[in-house]
Structures are given as structure tokens and as C-alpha cells.
Amino acid sequence: MSDDTQTAAPSPEDALRSARLLARAEAAVMALFATRAYELGWTVRSKLSGILDHVTLSCDAGHSTQVTPVTALHPKLGSTIIQAPAGSAFFMATGMTTLGAFPKALEECEHCTRKRWEEAARASFAAYAIETDLRILADAASPNGYPAAEVRCLHGHEFTITAMNPRTPGRVPGSTYGFTTGFDGADDPCVTCRGISQTPKLVEFRRRAREQDVMILDAMSDRIAQTVRLCCVAGHLTSVGINTGLKRELLCARCRGAGVRPEPTVYYVVTDGVMVKPGISSGDGRGRLDTHRVQHGLGQVRRLITDLPVGAAHDVERHVLDCLASQGIRPVMGSEYFDAAHIDRVLELADGWFAANLPNFPWTVTA
Numbered sequence: 001m002s003d004d005t006q007t008a009a010p011s012p013e014d015a016l017r018s019a020r021l022l023a024r025a026e027a028a029v030m031a032l033f034a035t036r037a038y039e040l041g042w043t044v045r046s047k048l049s050g051i052l053d054h055v056t057l058s059c060d061a062g063h064s065t066q067v068t069p070v071t072a073l074h075p076k077l078g079s080t081i082i083q084a085p086a087g088s089a090f091f092m093a094t095g096m097t098t099l100g101a102f103p104k105a106l107e108e109c110e111h112c113t114r115k116r117w118e119e120a121a122r123a124s125f126a127a128y129a130i131e132t133d134l135r136i137l138a139d140a141a142s143p144n145g146y147p148a149a150e151v152r153c154l155h156g157h158e159f160t161i162t163a164m165n166p167r168t169p170g171r172v173p174g175s176t177y178g179f180t181t182g183f184d185g186a187d188d189p190c191v192t193c194r195g196i197s198q199t200p201k202l203v204e205f206r207r208r209a210r211e212q213d214v215m216i217l218d219a220m221s222d223r224i225a226q227t228v229r230l231c232c233v234a235g236h237l238t239s240v241g242i243n244t245g246l247k248r249e250l251l252c253a254r255c256r257g258a259g260v261r262p263e264p265t266v267y268y269v270v271t272d273g274v275m276v277k278p279g280i281s282s283g284d285g286r287g288r289l290d291t292h293r294v295q296h297g298l299g300q301v302r303r304l305i306t307d308l309p310v311g312a313a314h315d316v317e318r319h320v321l322d323c324l325a326s327q328g329i330r331p332v333m334g335s336e337y338f339d340a341a342h343i344d345r346v347l348e349l350a351d352g353w354f355a356a357n358l359p360n361f362p363w364t365v366t367a
Contacts (some may be wrong), residue, residue: 009286026051033069040108040263059109081314128165132189143328161189175361195222205242214251264313276343278320279314320349
């Protein structure tokens with residue numbers, strides 16, 4: 001190899017300058033982390049040594065957490081940094097996006113944030129009752145541990161509702177506290193009034209099904225969000241949400257030339273230790289499970305039962321959800337996400353249905 005193509009060894013001055021620059025960069029990250037922690041109300045309880053070393057933080061109420069400075073500031077960046085062999089300096093892959101492009105992972109104490117939200121929601125419940133034409137009759141017992149109240153709507157219907165305002169700003173993501181008012185309290189709080197308001201749509205759906213010679217294969221509830229199976233005069237088997245079907249010219253998806261959703265043949269139960277979701281899917285169910293894992297962190301599969309007979313997935317899903325509702329167990333998000341405290345009950349209901357209806361069907365229990 002010629003002399004002009006050889007890579008010259010770094011001089012002692014260059015090596016010292018590089019080490020100092022890296023140490024200065026690391027110190028800047030540590031200072032930014034300490035400032036961010038202070039802004040969010042955390043107190044650093046352990047020594048700040050390196051950007052990849054765990055640091056213990058605590059809030060004023062005594063709740064604690066452990067994070068690494070660089071990952072707490074920029075989680076994606078933290079996964080690309082490795083410790084240099086020589087000591088505290090660090091390496092980062094070339095071509096990385098600038099620091100400002102990454103979301104900050106360190107947030108305010110979740111317990112304290114939730115407590116503040118609950119206090120504000122309790123304090124503004126009276127205003128929420130006036131806003132939604134509810135008259136508060138008396139305090140009531142709540143199975144989920146939150147305050148409840150017996151109320152009467154403007155049309156005279158009496159019911160029990162969680163005595164917290166679901167429209168309070170700053171809502172804790174992923175928590176609905178068992179409200180009867182739909183996601184984020186957007187619907188009418190009175191279940192009876194909601195059912196009455198949906199009745200014309202249910203009647204219209206049945207009328208259109210008769211006009212188009214479409215047979216409704218499932219018993220219709222009082223919810224326009226319900227999905228029902230249909231069989232048209234041409235023999236096509238499809239399923240459609242009632243509210244969605246009313247927006248179509250033809251109820252049968254095949255007759256209208258649209259893509260048809262495969263018939264569900266999979267039943268599953270997934271959890272993350274905080275929430276549990278029972279549900280149905282088609283194929284091998286893996287695509288739906290991946291979606292739950294990515295979107296909500298529900299990565300623990302407790303049941304995965306595939307290749308079910310046509311209609312069985314809908315039947316077991318309806319059985320589990322109806323039993324939970326009859327026992328006062330309400331979703332904490334959407335209509336199928338429940339508190340993980342009820343996971344044993346969810347599994348018990350599903351296992352009981354399979355034992356009673358498909359005793360000889362092979363399926364595997366996932367721990």
C-alpha cells in the first residue's frame with residue numbers, strides 16, 4: 001500500500017480534542033435532562049453519572065420512577081447509542097435525525113396527573129349535570145371505587161352515573177372510569193334516551209333489509225354500532241355495522257361491488273397488565289394482534305383460538321360482552337377494553353362458552 005493511501009493515525013491532540021467534545025456533549029445531555037425533570041416536577045434522587053445510567057426520580061407525593069437520561073429525552077435516539085469502550089463517551093449512528101425530531105418520553109407523574117384530573121372532574125360534576133339536563137337525586141355506591149350519583153334526566157329516566165365530569169380538560173389517556181356516556185362523554189348520559197334516539201335508525205335498517213330481500217342473521221340490539229351478519233337474495237354472506245349500512249345504497253357489500261370483510265373465525269384475549277381486550281378476527285389473527293400490540297401495548301396473548309366454525313366467534317364475543325355488562329363490568333376505553341382486574345372473569349366466561357358449545361373443538365390456552 002502506497003504512503004498516500006494510508007490513513008494517518010490521529011495525533012494525541014486530536015484524540016484529546018475528540019474526547020473533550022464527547023464529554024461536553026454528554027454533559028449537555030445531562031443538563032438538559034435535569035432541567036426537563038425539574039420542569040415536570042421530578043426530583044433527582046440518585047447521582048447523575050452517565051447518559052446511559054439509570055437515574056431515580058420522585059415527585060412531591062413520593063411516587064418514584066427510573067429512567068436513563070438520553071432515553072427519557074429521546075427514546076428512539078436512546079436505542080441507537082452505545083457506550084464507548086474507553087469510558088463515558090458515546091457513539092451514535094451516522095445519518096440520524098436531529099434531536100428536535102424525537103418526542104420526549106419523560107412526562108409528569110402519571111399518578112399525580114390522574115389525581116388532579118379526578119379532583120377537577122369531581123368538582124365540576126354539578127356543572128356537567130346542569131349542562132346535560134340531569135337532576136342529582138342522591139349519592140350512590142360505585143363498584144369501581146369512584147363516586148357515583150343517582151340522577152334523573154329531563155325525560156324522567158332515573159339511573160346511576162359516575163359522579164365525575166367526563167369532559168374535564170386534561171383527561172388521562174386510555175381511562176374512561178366506566179362512564180355511561182360513550183367515549184370522552186360525547187353522548188347523551190341517559191342510556192334510555194340514547195336508545196330511544198337510535199330506535200328510528202334501527203327501524204329504518206330493518207325496513208331497508210326487507211325491501212332489498214336481505215335476511216338479518218343476528219338478533220339486533222338497541223345499539224346502532226352493532227355489527228350484524230346478512231344474507232342477501234343472491235346468497236351472499238356479509239356483515240355490516242347498522243349505522244354504516246344506513247349510509248349504503250345496498251346493504252349487501254358484494255352486490256354493491258365493494259370488498260367484503262372475511263367472516264371472523266378467531267377469538268382472542270390480549271392484555272398489557274393494565275387493560276384486557278377480548279375480540280374476534282379472521283385468518284390466523286396475527287395481524288389484529290400486531291395492531292393491538294403497536295397501538296395500545298397489548299402484547300400478552302392469553303387466548304388465541306383459530307379456525308372456529310362460521311358464527312362461533314360472534315357468538316362467544318357476544319356472550320362474554322353481555323355477561324360482563326350484566327355484572328356491571330364496564331369498559332374503560334371503547335366498548336371492548338376492560339380493566340385488567342377483570343381478566344380472570346373474561347377468561348372464565350370465554351372458557352365456559354367453549355366448554356358448553358364446542359367441547360370437542362381443539363384449541364390452546366396461552367398462559
